[in-house]
Structures are given as C-alpha cells and as structure tokens.
Amino acid sequence: MEPAFQLSVAATAGIVLVGARLKDMFSERLPVFIAAPLALAVSSQLFVTPVLLPLAEGVTLYSIPANILAGPLLPLVTVPGTLAAVLSTTAPWFSTGLLWLAGLPGSGIAMIGYAAASLPQALAPWPEGLTGWVLAAVYTAAAIALCRMVIDFRSRPRTGEKLLLGSAVGVLAAVVVPLGALPIPLIGQSPPEGWRLALCDVGQGDMLVVRTGEHAAIVVDAGEEPELAEACLSTLAVDQVEILMITHDHLDHYGGIPGVAEAAMIEEIVYSGDAGWSVVEAVEAQDGTVLQVPESRGRVGQSQDQEGAYPVTWQVWAAADYHSNTNDNSLVVHFGLWDPETAAGAVGSANDPLRLLTLGDLEEEIAGLLLGRNALPNVVDVLKVSHHGAANGGTAVLKHASPSVALIGVGEDNDYGHPSDAVVDTLNDLGAATYRTDEHGTVGFILSEEKFTPVPLE
CATH class of the missing domain: 3.60.15.10 (Ribonuclease Z/Hydroxyacylglutathione hydrolase-like)
Incomplete structure (x- = not known):
C-alpha cells in the first residue's frame, strides 16, 4: 500500500471517528472558528502519527499548528482545481485561469510547510529498533484510550487508561524535549542505520x-x-x-x-x-x-x-x-x-x-x-x-x-x-x-x- 494512501486513510479515520467529538469539546472553551480547524488537525494527526513514525523516522512537532494555518487555504486550491479538471477538455482557456488562481493559495500552503520544516526540532528523532517499536505501541494504545474517552466523554477514565495516557505524555516529552542540546544523547537514541x-x-x-x-x-x-x-x-x-x-x-x-x-x-x-x-x-x-x-x-x-x-x-x-x-x-x-x-x-x-x-x-x-x-x-x-x-x-x-x-x-x-x-x-x-x-x-x-x-x- 502506498504511503500517501495509508496517510489519507488514517487521517480520514481520525476525522470520522473523533473529529466531531473533539470539535464539541473544544467549542466549550474556544471560539468555533478556532475549535473546528483545531479538531480537524488534532484528530487527523492522532491517527497518522503511527503511520508517519516509520516513514519520517521522527516526530513532526509543528504539524498541528501548520495544518491549522493551511486549512483555510485548502478549499481555495481543491475547489477551483477540481473545476479546472472538469472544464479542461471543453474550456481549456478557462481551466488555465482557474489553475493559476489555485496556485496562489497553493503557494501559501507550501510556504507554511517550508517555514514549519525550518523551525528547530521540526523532526524530533524517534528511537530505532525495539525501543522505538515499544514506544510506538505505547503511543498507539494511549491514542486508542483517548479516542474511547472522547467518544464517550461522559464516562470517567479507567485507571489503566490514565496510566496509558500518562505514559504517552512521558514518551512524547522524552522525545520532543531537545536534550540533544546537552552533551549527552537521548535515552535509547542511536544513530540512523546506514x-x-x-x-x-x-x-x-x-x-x-x-x-x-x-x-x-x-x-x-x-x-x-x-x-x-x-x-x-x-x-x-x-x-x-x-x-x-x-x-x-x-x-x-x-x-x-x-x-x-x-x-x-x-x-x-x-x-x-x-x-x-x-x-x-x-x-x-x-x-x-x-x-x-x-x-x-x-x-x-x-x-x-x-x-x-x-x-x-x-x-x-x-x-x-x-x-x-x-x-x-x-x-x-x-x-x-x-x-x-x-x-x-x-x-x-x-x-x-x-x-x-x-x-x-x-x-x-x-x-x-x-x-x-x-x-x-x-x-x-x-x-x-x-x-x-x-x-x-x-x-x-x-x-x-x-x-x-x-x-x-x-x-x-x-x-x-x-x-x-x-x-x-x-x-x-x-x-x-x-x-x-x-x-x-x-x-x-x-x-x-x-x-x-x-x-x-x-
């Protein structure tokens, strides 16, 4: 299965399963124009992270804020782009103009991506080998527990779920905090193979x-x-x-x-x-x-x-x-x-x-x-x-x-x-x-x- 297809399936699953619930929860404390894109970004990132880890060999730290910034530009690309594809055979001159218009917000999305990628610790290293797989399993289990809590947010979390969530937070903190700035390597960190x-x-x-x-x-x-x-x-x-x-x-x-x-x-x-x-x-x-x-x-x-x-x-x-x-x-x-x-x-x-x-x-x-x-x-x-x-x-x-x-x-x-x-x-x-x-x-x-x-x- 192609990585792009895996990521699309994972992101869609996250949005369908927990996106609406997250939006409701965020709306209780945030304006809706912030809650909606935040819920979209968080729900998709939650599900694509286990897929991204073996592909990117690290944790992308700025994905959620970058996606929130890029979200409003996406319809400005997809809508005229789709219309241009439909009209390309009957009105090529018009579809060319639509594609040119779609290119402007498309450039904005690219600029956001490049800016996020250039920030410090943009890709925090994830340990390889058995340590990496164990930590990924902890993250995935915690994500499942979090999804259950979001879907049934009226129920109180179980002790095991609290433990999983705490472990996941600890894992991400250990990986994300730039300990590489100190003269010691990250626990479990090893140089990339090859x-x-x-x-x-x-x-x-x-x-x-x-x-x-x-x-x-x-x-x-x-x-x-x-x-x-x-x-x-x-x-x-x-x-x-x-x-x-x-x-x-x-x-x-x-x-x-x-x-x-x-x-x-x-x-x-x-x-x-x-x-x-x-x-x-x-x-x-x-x-x-x-x-x-x-x-x-x-x-x-x-x-x-x-x-x-x-x-x-x-x-x-x-x-x-x-x-x-x-x-x-x-x-x-x-x-x-x-x-x-x-x-x-x-x-x-x-x-x-x-x-x-x-x-x-x-x-x-x-x-x-x-x-x-x-x-x-x-x-x-x-x-x-x-x-x-x-x-x-x-x-x-x-x-x-x-x-x-x-x-x-x-x-x-x-x-x-x-x-x-x-x-x-x-x-x-x-x-x-x-x-x-x-x-x-x-x-x-x-x-x-x-x-x-x-x-x-x-």
Whole structure:
C-alpha cells in the first residue's frame, strides 16, 4: 500500500471517528472558528502519527499548528482545481485561469510547510529498533484510550487508561524535549542505520563526519568545544577516527580535538595552515593534551580510497601554507561516497559517487584564483560552505559548484552575522537544500537508492 494512501486513510479515520467529538469539546472553551480547524488537525494527526513514525523516522512537532494555518487555504486550491479538471477538455482557456488562481493559495500552503520544516526540532528523532517499536505501541494504545474517552466523554477514565495516557505524555516529552542540546544523547537514541555523513552542531565552528566503517569515520575539523565534539561522535557511535583532517589553524576548527580524542582513537592527522604550524603542538599548548598521533601536511593531489561497507575516496585540492590570511591556507578536500548496493550508473554508485566538497574557511579572493586556474572540482553534490557562510567567502564557488545540498556549521545568535544574506540567497536561488547547525542542530545523512536523505540527530 502506498504511503500517501495509508496517510489519507488514517487521517480520514481520525476525522470520522473523533473529529466531531473533539470539535464539541473544544467549542466549550474556544471560539468555533478556532475549535473546528483545531479538531480537524488534532484528530487527523492522532491517527497518522503511527503511520508517519516509520516513514519520517521522527516526530513532526509543528504539524498541528501548520495544518491549522493551511486549512483555510485548502478549499481555495481543491475547489477551483477540481473545476479546472472538469472544464479542461471543453474550456481549456478557462481551466488555465482557474489553475493559476489555485496556485496562489497553493503557494501559501507550501510556504507554511517550508517555514514549519525550518523551525528547530521540526523532526524530533524517534528511537530505532525495539525501543522505538515499544514506544510506538505505547503511543498507539494511549491514542486508542483517548479516542474511547472522547467518544464517550461522559464516562470517567479507567485507571489503566490514565496510566496509558500518562505514559504517552512521558514518551512524547522524552522525545520532543531537545536534550540533544546537552552533551549527552537521548535515552535509547542511536544513530540512523546506514548513515554516511553528519554535520555536527559544535556551536560557532566546523565539524563534519564522513563514515568509513561500522564505528569508524573521517572527521573534518572539530569545532572549538571538546565536549560538543565528543558528544557528536558518541551520538554517532564513532570510536575510531581513521583520519582527522584539520583545515587550518583557527581554534574554532581544532579546539575540540581533545573531545575527539576522548570519544575515539585517532589514527592519523592530515592538516593545513600557516607554515610551521603543528596540530599536535597547538593542542598541547591549548590545554596540555598530548596526542600520540602521527600528523602530516596535506598535499595537493594527495588521495586515498577507503574500502569496506561504507566506501569513501578523497583527494586534496588545496593546502597552501604561504598566504598571509590563514583562512586561505585551508585544506580543501573532495570526497566521493557511494553505496555498494546502488545500481551502476545511478548517483551514489561506484562509478558515479556522491561528491562532497569541504572548503574550510577559504575566502573569496583565493577561491577566485583557484576557479580561474580550474583548480576546484567541477562536480559537487554536497558543499560544506566556506567560513560558516560568511560574506568574505563570496558566492563564486557556490555558483560554480551549484550543489544540491549545502552544509553550514554556524553558532546560534553568533556575533559575526554568519551566515550572510548574500550566501543564503545565492543558495536559495540555486535550489540547494541548506542545512545550518544553528537552525537544524546535528544532522545525519543516509545515502541509499539514489537518495541523500537528512535525519536530524538532535
């Protein structure tokens, strides 16, 4: 059965079974123009949630208010749209006008959906495996008890029903409250199965994790706060960092290394930055942490294949040490990720991998020189935007790469104005799906069946 049909059946069942009763109950305390759409949204959401959990892999927190806002626009779409379909063969010129009119409220519904999806915790993670199924069963049982109480609202709820409802409230509170903001994972939370890439929320800093094994990864930068870097790797269940790549010698890119070392064994460090700078020496000078890890400067053209269940290739495209602005000495790396089970020829297959470009804090002038020398990759699917989306990163690389997905590591309410409006507007114009840690927190991505799917981890 198609998911859309399942959702339609579930929503209709909710409206038919408890919608009218909920409207009567809400009308006792609310004006009817609020009670009616609220009852419609709540009754449908109550029944579609058990269907949505395995599809969305999380709880959509803003569905009810979004549906209430979008509800008045729906008839303005369906009525002229249906009439246009009827008249399309006999009066196509008239049906075109009707469809154009229907498009205006349709755009309004889309804007409401996009706005709700961009809010913090828009998709709160739901635990996977046995824990997730048990909690879903508690939710479903509580929903049934609530429906019985609504239908026969004159009867007093039984003790068992009170217990179920209390359990359901506790379950939703545990999942919905953004505990991911704390340096501990949610109880029962585990990384999404098959995740390949994660943008870590480390405040005003950068940290990207590229999976290479069951509990192994390449880490690009580590932010500034060790506890946040450690929390991200713990959430991802990464205990082996095959390569730690540090793009340059700014604290918001290497300050979190002690946390990485606490969470995982670091096998090797590849870095760039000013001439004479050493990652190991900088970390020891910072807080006394001694890293017994071999380190080496990245070299343009340096490459490696990471084979296994989560294959990755990478190549260094820039690693200068002579620019006066250390941002321009950033390590620029082009990754290729693929799924061994994806059919040949499809994006994400061995012969057409998903391409990720990480730019460090590369600024506009040097980026322009690299573009002029054709010294940056031409094929980019996912772009880690330079310098937290700062204006000095420019937009030329964005337009050259034209990524489908853009990643921005940036602190909430930062004092730098990151990301800049010019960068955000350019990414929107390019049609890129942009994920920002200040708005979306830590985000994991799954690559399968030609899809690159985001999964919030906070």
